[in-house]
Structure formats: C-alpha cells, structure tokens
Amino acid sequence: MDTSLNNSKENHSIKKSLDFYNLMKTRRSVRQFSEKNVADEILLNAVKTAGSSPSGANRQPWHFAIIKSQDIKNKIRTAAESVEHNFYNNQSAKQWIEDLKPFGTNEHKPYLSKAPALIAIFSRTQITEADQNIQKTYYPIESTGIAVGFLITALHQAGLSTLTHTPRPMCFLNEVLNLDKTYKPFMIVVAGYPELPIVLPNITRKDITEISAIY
Numbered sequence: 001m002d003t004s005l006n007n008s009k010e011n012h013s014i015k016k017s018l019d020f021y022n023l024m025k026t027r028r029s030v031r032q033f034s035e036k037n038v039a040d041e042i043l044l045n046a047v048k049t050a051g052s053s054p055s056g057a058n059r060q061p062w063h064f065a066i067i068k069s070q071d072i073k074n075k076i077r078t079a080a081e082s083v084e085h086n087f088y089n090n091q092s093a094k095q096w097i098e099d100l101k102p103f104g105t106n107e108h109k110p111y112l113s114k115a116p117a118l119i120a121i122f123s124r125t126q127i128t129e130a131d132q133n134i135q136k137t138y139y140p141i142e143s144t145g146i147a148v149g150f151l152i153t154a155l156h157q158a159g160l161s162t163l164t165h166t167p168r169p170m171c172f173l174n175e176v177l178n179l180d181k182t183y184k185p186f187m188i189v190v191a192g193y194p195e196l197p198i199v200l201p202n203i204t205r206k207d208i209t210e211i212s213a214i215y
C-alpha cells in the first residue's frame, strides 16, 4: 500500500481517537437525577455493548439487572441508605469519609428511588447452564469491571448520565432481586437524565505524564 494512503488512514484514526477522547472527557458522575423515563431500548443496547466486552475464557461472568420498577427501586434505596448510615457513622472509616467531603455525599440517596433506572451488576463465580452443567468462571471481577466500563461509556454516548454507586456490603441486592449467592453484587449504576441545573463537584484529572509513560 502506498505511504500516502497509509498516512491518511492513520490521520483518520488519530482524529477518531481524539473525537472519542473529547466525548468521554465530558462524562461526569451525576448525583441529582430527573424522573424522566429512559427508553428500554437505550438501556438494552447499552447492556448489549457491555456484554460485548472481553472476559476470561469468554465466560461472560456477569449479570445486569435493569430495574425500572418503583417498588424495587424503593426497596434498594431503603437497604442502601441503611448500609450507608452505618458507613457514615463508622469511626474506622473516618479518613475515607473525610476524603469524600469534596463530593458532598452523605447517607441519603434519593436518586436510588428517583432516577428512572438502576442497573445492578453482578459478577458470577460459576454459571449453571441449561443442561445443569456448572461452568467455572475466570477473572470474574476483572471481566465485570471492564464490562461496566463499556456500559458507562455506552450510556454516556447515548446522552444519559450515570452514577456508579457502591454501598458496602451490597448483599441486600441478592435478597431484593431473589438471586442466589453465585451472583456477587458488583456495583449499582444509576442511569437517567440529570436534574437541572447540574451541580458537580470540582475535580481535576491527572496529566497524561502522571498516569502513563511510553517505554
């Protein structure tokens, strides 16, 4: 292939990489959501995107519970606020709570019942197939983390706002959703449209030279 064609292909890739960066750097965690509905199709396409991510031995060790039911959202909020109450009153988490001060978070999580959708993500330690054969999974945590990255990216590019919420422990999710212990609660992604005006904590990103080096 002639070099000018190679160069133009590379320039195209460089532009695409920059465009994507410019899109992704506008993503922020939102903590005030409006009640405006989100079409199921958007959520399902985002979950399909998450399901296309790489995983150890392609075991796809994840489960995405898309929760739109008001009753279930209320139950999750009640359980999460109880866990968060313990966290914010735990003396051994003092430094952690101090580090969270710039984000203005507290034990109250109104968005869990107000946002139109919660996506509760589980990683799977083993998966029982239709023929009752039990499949072991590999790197379930790493794989699920990558899949959640895909999910958040897909929701952002569709114009939705998200918040990664991680009350600890999260085992109440198994109870509320009636999922057995092979489903390990990983994270709650709150998805929807922001309540206006959007109020965001002031944060900075580390420079490229601080987070990377070319060897």
Ligand SMILES: Cc1cc2nc3c(=O)[nH]c(=O)nc-3n(C[C@H](O)[C@H](O)[C@H](O)COP(=O)(O)O)c2cc1C
Binding pocket: 027, 028, 029, 030, 031, 103, 105, 163, 164, 165, 166, 167, 203
């Ligand atoms: C693993 C993980 C857990 C998080 N847990 C919470 C949480 O429980 N509550 C919350 O308000 N934000 C949570 N966040 C959001 C972070 O505070 C936020 O991503 C960070 O401050 C950077 O801000 P940005 O997302 O707007 O770029 C979490 C983020 C990650 C990646």
